Amino acid sequence: MTQEQLEHFKKILQERLVQVQKDIDALLNELEEIGTFENVDDIEDLAQLETINDTDKALLQKLNEEKKQILRALRKIKNGTYGQCSDGSAIPLEKLEADPLYEC
Secondary structure, eight states, X not given: OOHHHHHHHHHHHHHHHHHHHHHHHHHHHHHHXXXXXXXXXXXXXXXXXXXXXXXXXXXXXXXXXXXXXXXXXXXXXXXXXXXXXXXXXXXXHHHHHHOTTOOO
């Protein structure tokens, strides 16, 4: 992979990392606001808030996993191993364009 191609993927991954972090921060703020359940007047409202809370927690877990994958890919770029399978073979550029986090 050329240096230009590596820079291309690095830029994509860095932009994606910024967006994922923004999404994580927004969800954390939302969970913090919902967290106390102090203003809930009835059981149905409480159940709905708990469902939203569980959904947000699941999404937060997914976003944190994506963040880890992005950071791992950025480390691989730095190490010179990005775009390579564990056996050393090259990942086709088409696969990386479709999914810059692709691993084999």
